[in-house]
Amino acid sequence: MRAPTPTDRVSNAKTLLDYGFSNFEFCTTSTKNEVVQNVAVGKGVKTNVNLVYEKSTGNVISKGNSANLTNEIKINEKISAPINKGDTLGKVDFYLNDELIASTNLVAEESIKKMNSINMFEYISKKWGYLLRQQ
Numbered sequence: 001m002r003a004p005t006p007t008d009r010v011s012n013a014k015t016l017l018d019y020g021f022s023n024f025e026f027c028t029t030s031t032k033n034e035v036v037q038n039v040a041v042g043k044g045v046k047t048n049v050n051l052v053y054e055k056s057t058g059n060v061i062s063k064g065n066s067a068n069l070t071n072e073i074k075i076n077e078k079i080s081a082p083i084n085k086g087d088t089l090g091k092v093d094f095y096l097n098d099e100l101i102a103s104t105n106l107v108a109e110e111s112i113k114k115m116n117s118i119n120m121f122e123y124i125s126k127k128w129g130y131l132l133r134q135q
Helices: 006-023 117-133
Strands: 024-030 035-040 048-053 057-062 069-075 088-096 099-108
Touching: 006 024, 024 069, 024 088, 024 099, 035 069, 048 088, 057 088, 057 099
Parallel strands: none
Antiparallel strands: 024 057, 035 048, 048 099, 069 088, 088 099
């Protein structure tokens, strides 16, 4: 900053830092592994799966501007088994005043096997057992 003395440099740096901390804030837009939505799964041993953020994201924004944050969730049209934990099943875009500031994938929280004759029998047995215990 080409200040003539070390004292002036420290003073100028302090002024810049004070300006930054009083006018800007860090805003977290997503937290890794936070559940966003539960979606239906076709042809799986489970009927639905949680979608979670793949990574944490955040930005430095002007103070008081967090009310202008919006997000757009895009989920794949047809989700069917088999699904592996961490498979990308959608995406979230974060906007500040209609300007894209961050983006992250939505991934499966757990693996889901495809329904076959063996696990179909287990599924039906569990459902019947549950129904019979309710009597």
